[in-house]
Amino acid sequence: MSIPLTADGDMEDLPRTVRREKEARAREAREREAREREAQPSGLAAPQPEPIAYATADPYAGYPEPEAYPASVRSIDVPFVRLMVFFLKAVFAAIPAMIMLIGLLWLGGQALEAAFPELLKAKILITFPNS
Numbered sequence: 001m002s003i004p005l006t007a008d009g010d011m012e013d014l015p016r017t018v019r020r021e022k023e024a025r026a027r028e029a030r031e032r033e034a035r036e037r038e039a040q041p042s043g044l045a046a047p048q049p050e051p052i053a054y055a056t057a058d059p060y061a062g063y064p065e066p067e068a069y070p071a072s073v074r075s076i077d078v079p080f081v082r083l084m085v086f087f088l089k090a091v092f093a094a095i096p097a098m099i100m101l102i103g104l105l106w107l108g109g110q111a112l113e114a115a116f117p118e119l120l121k122a123k124i125l126i127t128f129p130n131s
Contacts, residue, residue: 113119
């Protein structure tokens with residue numbers, strides 16, 4: 001008398017989840033083989049060797065990429081005098097920029113007045129009544 005084993009090649013004895021997993025693996029293997037067949041160039045019997053790569057100018061070409069560690073800034077310790085000097089320099093550097101901006105805006109306004117003379121009527125005139 002022979003007793004049949006449960007996983008003896010008969011798929012009906014396996015639970016449904018195991019059957020699905022086995023079918024999914026077989027399907028993935030078939031798809032992988034089909035992709036590999038399609039990836040091979042047609043007309044060539046053997047795969048071609050990899051091209052030889054020349055040395056690059058990058059001195060760190062063979063080394064692994066450095067990892068970026070997370071960091072957070074908790075405080076900045078700048079002496080007050082140095083901070084004050086920096087902002088005074090920024091103010092003095094901004095003066096020529098403001099003069100150029102005012103000049104560009106004035107030129108733009110003159111160009112608009114020349115192109116559209118009817119805009120002169122839209123000017124707001126502030127007058128003082130005769131006392």
